[in-house]
Amino acid sequence: MDKSLIENPTVLTPKQLAKRWQISLTKVYEDNNTGKLPQLSSNKNRFPLIAIEDIENEPLFDKENISTPKERRYKREAENLQITLNQKDKEILKLKAAIAKVQSFTTEFVFNLVSEEKR
Numbered sequence: 001m002d003k004s005l006i007e008n009p010t011v012l013t014p015k016q017l018a019k020r021w022q023i024s025l026t027k028v029y030e031d032n033n034t035g036k037l038p039q040l041s042s043n044k045n046r047f048p049l050i051a052i053e054d055i056e057n058e059p060l061f062d063k064e065n066i067s068t069p070k071e072r073r074y075k076r077e078a079e080n081l082q083i084t085l086n087q088k089d090k091e092i093l094k095l096k097a098a099i100a101k102v103q104s105f106t107t108e109f110v111f112n113l114v115s116e117e118k119r
Helices: 003-007 014-021 025-033 049-056 069-118
Strands: none
Touching: 014 025
């Protein structure tokens, strides 16, 4: 067997993941059974290292309270929607400012017309 694969595995066992996250093996199995951990389709008790690293790199990663893939996807979507909402709010403020300028100009123009007619 290739020694580099043993030292730098691309797939983790439940025991390796428990050691990596410093949690109990039971907790790993519980999270795995509830679908919270990414697993190989060929072996449900093996976890792709790249997927584990993705979970670890999430801003709110909590090894004691792993969210499901669906929850993680919804969280990312919510964050993206919040960014879009903030951008739209800024656009609305710019449009309101432009409308206020047009209203001001229109009001001044009409006032001047009425004033000239009265003279």
